[in-house]
Amino acid sequence: MTTLFMKSKLNGDSIFNKLSFTSALLIFITLVGIILSLIDGGWPAFKEFGPGFVFRDVWDPINGQFGAAAAIYGTLVTSFIAIVIAAPIALGTAIFLAELAPKWIAAPVSKAIELLAAVPSIIYGMWGLFVFVPWFSNGFQMWALMNLTDVPVIGPWFNGPPIGIGLLAAGIILSFMILPIMTSLTRDALKSIPDVLREAAYGSGATPFEVITKVLIPKVKNATVSAGILGLGRALGETMAVAFVIGGASRIEFSLFMPASSISSTIAQQFNEATDPTHIASLIALGVVLFIITFFVMGFARRLLRK
Numbered sequence: 001m002t003t004l005f006m007k008s009k010l011n012g013d014s015i016f017n018k019l020s021f022t023s024a025l026l027i028f029i030t031l032v033g034i035i036l037s038l039i040d041g042g043w044p045a046f047k048e049f050g051p052g053f054v055f056r057d058v059w060d061p062i063n064g065q066f067g068a069a070a071a072i073y074g075t076l077v078t079s080f081i082a083i084v085i086a087a088p089i090a091l092g093t094a095i096f097l098a099e100l101a102p103k104w105i106a107a108p109v110s111k112a113i114e115l116l117a118a119v120p121s122i123i124y125g126m127w128g129l130f131v132f133v134p135w136f137s138n139g140f141q142m143w144a145l146m147n148l149t150d151v152p153v154i155g156p157w158f159n160g161p162p163i164g165i166g167l168l169a170a171g172i173i174l175s176f177m178i179l180p181i182m183t184s185l186t187r188d189a190l191k192s193i194p195d196v197l198r199e200a201a202y203g204s205g206a207t208p209f210e211v212i213t214k215v216l217i218p219k220v221k222n223a224t225v226s227a228g229i230l231g232l233g234r235a236l237g238e239t240m241a242v243a244f245v246i247g248g249a250s251r252i253e254f255s256l257f258m259p260a261s262s263i264s265s266t267i268a269q270q271f272n273e274a275t276d277p278t279h280i281a282s283l284i285a286l287g288v289v290l291f292i293i294t295f296f297v298m299g300f301a302r303r304l305l306r307k
Contacts, residue, residue, distance in 0.1 A: 041280075042287065042288045071266050073260070078171040081168065082231070083175075095217075136164050181227070186224050189224070197216075237294060246262060263290040
């Protein structure tokens with residue numbers, strides 16, 4: 001009986017290992033297939049415009065001239081704005097819910113945050129266009145034009161028409177989108193820390209501020225960075241929410257108030273209407289560029305995390 005049990009266990013382990021390997025292999029094959037299909041579809045654009053496609057600040061479907069620089073710029077700027085806004089808020093909220101808030105507040109607020117993570121992106125885009133943009137135009141943008149345009153260095157960032165839509169508006173909407181998942185992951189990491197560490201720190205005379213900053217946050221550093229990586233990945237590839245509020249202008253502007261475009265929003269807005277083969281190939285080539293950007297950003301973040 002013991003021998004049969006051991007053989008059955010070994011067979012089960014072997015089957016499980018093979019199934020796991022097959023699943024991983026299927027994912028890898030799918031990824032490679034996606035890459036190859038994108039390269040094949042975008043190759044006519046790369047062939048016609050050469051490596052300069054990535055650096056050309058031109059997107060003119062009428063004359064058949066295309067370049068990815070403006071879309072790349074919009075994607076990187078809006079994602080950077082989103083992370084800069086969301087990261088400290090997510091960390092502060094997670095600390096409050098996990099360490100400071102009473103349970104009767106922390107439990108419902110945590111559930112609400114998790115529900116926000118499941119809201120479709122198009123809802124954020126519609127809310128941004130019809131609710132946030134009018135307030136942003138009449139509120140912050142008017143105030144910034146009167147008070148910030150003469151400030152050295154940052155003044156040109158806020159020198160533009162107060163129309164609500166633009167790079168800054170898109171970045172803020174993106175921060176709303178990635179905030180729930182970053183907050184939830186960081187809160188869960190804080191909750192997973194054994195209470196014995198807290199008790200030892202308090203027993204040695206540490207204040208709550210010292211416990212949080214010197215004991216808990218260093219413990220969840222990797223989890224916080226991982227949450228930021230997930231948030232950045234979503235921000236880089238987000239489509240509909242950005243398409244509603246970024247403006248759709250294919251040019252590079254230094255002002256954060258000016259309309260712009262991102263890679264994903266450009267593809268979403270123009271792919272159904274594109275009829276010229278060069279236009280279609282250029283849109284697919286934008287997808288290749290977005291894939292490469294995401295791959296390198298995520299790879300750099302993972303390398304930083306390992307260090």
